[in-house]
Amino acid sequence: EVQLVQSGAEVKKPGESLRISCKGSGYSFTSYWISWVRQMPGKGLEWMGRIDPSDSYTNYSPSFQGHVTISADKSISTAYLQWSSLKASDTAMYYCARLHHDSSGYLYFDYWGQGTLVTVSS
Amino acid sequence: DIQMTQSPSSLSASVGDRVTITCRASQSISNYLNWYHQKPGKAPELLIYAASSLQSGVPSRFSGSGSGTDFTLTISSLQPEDFATYYCQQSYSTPYTFGQGTKLEIK
Numbered sequence: 696e697v698q699l700v701q702s703g704a705e706v707k708k709p710g711e712s713l714r715i716s717c718k719g720s721g722y723s724f725t726s727y728w729i730s731w732v733r734q735m736p737g738k739g740l741e742w743m744g745r746i747d748p749s750d751s752y753t754n755y756s757p758s759f760q761g762h763v764t765i766s767a768d769k770s771i772s773t774a775y776l777q778w779s780s781l782k783a784s785d786t787a788m789y790y791c792a793r794l795h796h797d798s799s800g801y802l803y804f805d806y807w808g809q810g811t812l813v814t815v816s817s
Numbered sequence: 818d819i820q821m822t823q824s825p826s827s828l829s830a831s832v833g834d835r836v837t838i839t840c841r842a843s844q845s846i847s848n849y850l851n852w853y854h855q856k857p858g859k860a861p862e863l864l865i866y867a868a869s870s871l872q873s874g875v876p877s878r879f880s881g882s883g884s885g886t887d888f889t890l891t892i893s894s895l896q897p898e899d900f901a902t903y904y905c906q907q908s909y910s911t912p913y914t915f916g917q918g919t920k921l922e923i924k
Contacts, residue, residue, distance in 0.1 A: 730913070732861075739904065739915055739916070739917050739918045740853075740855075740861065740904055740906070740915040740918075741915070742906075742911075742912055742913040742914065742915070745911075754911055756911070756912035756913075757818070757912065758912070790860055790861070792861075795866075797866075797867075799867070801849065801866055801867040801870075801908065802849070802908035802913075803851045803863055803866040803867075803872075803906075803908060804851070804853070804861070804863060804906075805863050805866075805872070807860035807861055807862070808860065809860055810860055
């Protein structure tokens with residue numbers, strides 16, 4: 696069974712750093728890109744970026760480029776989303792999702808983690 | 818960036834109703850269009866990919882159509898578990914973008 700299991704909720708202060716994780720199981724972790732998606736309170740879904748776990752190549756949305764870092768450790772089938780200096784506006788639910796690339800070239804998020812709630816407040 | 822616009826933003830319907838949600842892209846995306854639904858407190862779930870392909874395990878009452886800039890998601894006979902928020906998403910080019918969502922509520 697394919698699963699993406701994310702790390703638990705975090706409460707941080709502005710300016711602090713944070714890394715959250717997403718561990719894949721039940722499939723070949725290096726065969727599928729992992730994306731991160733933000734959902735601010737009461738709002739819609741925003742794609743942040745993606746990583747190819749086989750070589751750690753990343754691709755960011757311009758809206759998030761420079762604000763977060765996506766990384767992966769293929770030896771433990773885990774992807775990460777990291778902030779060096781959190782802001783109150785980073786308060787949101789963050790989801791990881793597996794990006795399926797089928798034989799016809801179509802891309803879609805077929806499995807999602809359960810979400811990690813990040814709260815940034817002084 | 819490609820903008821995705823859904824309509825309506827919210828919709829009230831009854832169990833057994835046929836419901837259609839539309840999604841428009843700001844430029845042609847061929848059929849690189851996916852649909853998800855999200856129930857409160859849960860992660861999104863894939864329903865339809867490539868505009869009209871039903872994801873494995875998704876009930877056949879869900880269907881998708883369209884190509885280019887205009888797409889629809891249809892639920893043929895609403896069930897109680899279908900009341901959720903629905904999102905379209907383009908995978909034609911990065912940054913992948915989602916529609917703003919359509920909240921489907923019980924009438």
